[in-house]
Amino acid sequence: MFKMFKDLSSHKELMLILVQRNIKIRYKNSVLGFLWTLLGPIFLICIYAIFLNLMKFDMNLPSLVTGIIAWQFLAMCMGDSLHAIIGNANLVTKASFPRIILPTSMVLANTVNFLLSMIVLIIYLIIVKVSFGPLILLPVIIITQLALCLGMALIISTLNVFFRDTEHVLSTIMLAWFFLTPVIYETGYVMPRATELIGPAAYFLFFSNPMTGILTAYRAVFMSSGITGLHLVGISFAVSWVLFVIGVIFFQKAQARFGDEL
Amino acid sequence: MSENVITVENIGKMFRLKKSGYRTLKSAILDSLRFRGSAMHDFWALKDINFSVGKGESLGIIGINGAGKSTLLSLIAGTKQPTEGRIQTKGSMSCLLELGAGFHPDLTGRENVLLAGAIMGIPQVQMRQRIDSIIEFAELQEFIDQPVKHYSSGMYVRLGFAVAVEVNPDILLIDEVLAVGDAAFQRKCIQKMDEFRQNGKTMLIISHDLRTIQAISDRILFLNDGKVFGIGDPQSMVHSYESLSRQLATRGLRREWGTGEVKITGAEFSDKNGKLTDRFRWGDLLDAKISYDAPKMIKNPVFGFAISDSNGRIIYGNNTQIEKYDIPSVQGKGYVCLRIDNIQMSRGNYLFSFSVHSSDHKVNYHRLDNTFPIAVESDKPFEGFCYMPCHWKK
Missing domain, CATH: 3.40.50.300 (P-loop containing nucleotide triphosphate hydrolases)
Incomplete structure (x- = not known):
């Protein structure tokens, strides 16, 4: 664990270059390039606005786009992490450096995108005049989500080195995870039915999904009122950090064999 | 040291x-x-x-x-x-394993050089100072800002080598x-x-x-x-x-057959000082000691040898019968010696074959074809493999 922080701090420049490279490669051959990071969330908000109007979908727009943007951060990290190691096989087999830099720089590149989306989101929220909650807590939530994303990315990038099935398993898991998380619905909307089915434990189960608490926290910070389950957010945060620690330990144990497998 | x-x-x-x-x-x-x-x-x-x-x-x-x-x-x-x-x-260590040192095809030569430097833990400031000498050594002035995927394999290698040495590890x-x-x-x-x-x-x-x-x-x-x-x-x-x-080169050409009544159990070569070797120079003396084992007594065996080129084509062969060296009989373990006084062959690798057969050539007791390699060093220019002393006159 300490080794990880030592490795990362002694290779700051490499990390910076890899983050830049990840961002650069994503927008290579595109005319608007980096501008897409801003255009993406703007279009997203517009399209969901039209969709909500047409479908009479029972959810308010700020809450929906907050959920989608936060979910996208996780989904992008998961998708990219599949290739964080195997896509850099030429580096892993030809040079010696702390391998953890590869998935970390990939997650950080996605974090840059996410932060820019957040700015667009916050501007939008200001325009539609939501009543903000304790915005001061936002960095805590973002860092927790970052820990979750990194932990998961470390696990997935490692698994994909040894088992190429990971890619297919992951797409299924991500779909299930998406619907288990209150992204396109509100927690308050499903809980009565869930409690009816499995009793009072339903709340604990629902919030043991780290993304549930993270989304709930974002919504609480952005739209203070009418949030269900705020007192259970701590469970989700704890799970996020546990996954982060598991990810780091797992990765550090497995990385010695990367050179042989690639 | x-x-x-x-x-x-x-x-x-x-x-x-x-x-x-x-x-x-x-x-x-x-x-x-x-x-x-x-x-x-x-x-x-x-x-x-x-x-x-x-x-x-x-x-x-x-x-x-x-x-x-x-x-x-x-x-x-x-x-x-x-x-x-x-x-x-x-x-500090710099390595060029399997060429290319981990270049990313979509990044330009310059970006890859900086990346390679960062991987080796060299500060970017230093890397920027060195990049000119790297480009110069790799002779890539025109192409350094092109993505490396457009490079020829020679350019790729040049850049890889240039980075590995110029970082001065x-x-x-x-x-x-x-x-x-x-x-x-x-x-x-x-x-x-x-x-x-x-x-x-x-x-x-x-x-x-x-x-x-x-x-x-x-x-x-x-x-x-x-x-x-x-x-x-x-x-x-x-x-x-x-x-x-x-x-290893003899592997594909090596053949062994015979009735086994006499077996050739090995052969070793030595030079004029009696030192074991498989390297000879033009004009050297070659002694071959061929060990055999005959479980029963065999009368009038004929020992022979042949020299082939590295493709297994025989270029010279001779035996005890041709040279009228009569061996009345063999029994048990022993050896025969062959001496070539003066090796006159062109530079290259050759394979020795040894055989032992009956005097009427009807029974091959044992043959080891293309089994014992030697190398010959020679500066003598001539056509073919085997030199024959000759004279010109006009």
């Missing part, structure tokens, strides 16, 4: 190979249900490797394909972890760089390596180019079958490597 900068102790590297195909989740589950190791087999690419390299020393590594040379270098570079044993290195590891690139660039590389050597840097070089490696190494490590076959003086290591490759 006061201090060792690379110490390799009892290194072993095992690869777990699946008997067929890729490893998938399904196969991993199936394997764990089966008895251990049934679908995998262990392969030791390296075993019991011990050596050390002193500061300022150049160590060449030679061996046939698959001997474990590249694996050894990647263990020292740290891209692979040894299964057992310990490797210690001191000082304490230890330089090079895997087969001399095989690629045109003659001019190869010369430049060798020159650079010489310069490197003079500056008291340590180098480990893998190459199949025996002349070059002999010239630029202080010592040579000869790997065979994942083990140290020998380490020491470049010339003697290159000789024993060449002798081994000759043995």
Whole structure:
């Protein structure tokens, strides 16, 4: 664990270059390039606005786009992490450096995108005049989500080195995870039915999904009122950090064999 | 060579190979249900490797394909972890493994150089100062801002080599760089390596180019079958490597047959001083001692030999009958000696065949065809393999 922080701090420049490279490669051959990071969330908000109007979908727009943007951060990290190691096989087999830099720089590149989306989101929220909650807590939530994303990315990038099935398993898991998380619905909307089915434990189960608490926290910070389950957010945060620690330990144990497998 | 900068102790590297195909989740589950190791087999690419390299020393590594040379270098570079044993290195290290040093095809040459520097832990400021000399050495002034995917393989190698040397490491590891690139660039590389050597840097070089490696190494490590076959003086290591490759070259041509009433159990060659060798020079004397074993007494056997070129074509042959050397009988173990007073053959590798048959040629007791290789060094210019003394007159 300490080794990880030592490795990362002694290779700051490499990390910076890899983050830049990840961002650069994503927008290579595109005319608007980096501008897409801003255009993406703007279009997203517009399209969901039209969709909500047409479908009479029972959810308010700020809450929906907050959920989608936060979910996208996780989904992008998961998708990219599949290739964080195997896509850099030429580096892993030809040079010696702390391998953890590869998935970390990939997650950080996605974090840059996410932060820019957040700015667009916050501007939008200001325009539609939501009543903000304790915005001061936002960095805590973002860092927790970052820990979750990194932990998961470390696990997935490692698994994909040894088992190429990971890619297919992951797409299924991500779909299930998406619907288990209150992204396109509100927690308050499903809980009565869930409690009816499995009793009072339903709340604990629902919030043991780290993304549930993270989304709930974002919504609480952005739209203070009418949030269900705020007192259970701590469970989700704890799970996020546990996954982060598991990810780091797992990765550090497995990385010695990367050179042989690639 | 006061201090060792690379110490390799009892290194072993095992690869777990699946008997067929890729490893998938399904196969991993199936394997764990089966008895251990049934679908995998262990392969030791390296075993019991011990050596050390002193500061300022150049160590060449030679061996046939698959001997474990590249694996050894990647263990020292740290891209692979040894299964057992310990490797210690001191000082900064720059490596050129399998060429290209991990360039990303979509980044430009310049970006890749900076990336390579960052991987080696060199501050960007320093890297920017060095980039001009890197570009100059690689002769890529026009192309440095193009993505490397548009590079020719020669350009790729030039850039890789330029980065590896210009970052000025304490230890330089090079895997087969001399095989690629045109003659001019190869010369430049060798020159650079010489310069490197003079500056008291340590180098480990893998190459199949025996002349070059002999010239630029202080010592040579000869790997065979994942083990140290020998380490020491470049010339003697290159000789024993060449002798081994000759043995291997006979494999496809070697034939053995006969009734076995007399068996040829071995043959060894020696020079005029009686020293065992398989290397001879133009005009040298060659003594061959051919051991046999005859369980029962055999009357009037005829011993013969033939010399073939490396493709197995006979270029000369003779026997005791032709030379009217009568052997009344053989029984038990013994040997016959063959002396060639004056080897007059062109430079190259040759294969000796030995045979023993009955005097009427009806029974072949034992024949070992193309089994014993020798090398001949010669500067005598003539056509063909075998020289015949001749005179011109007008």
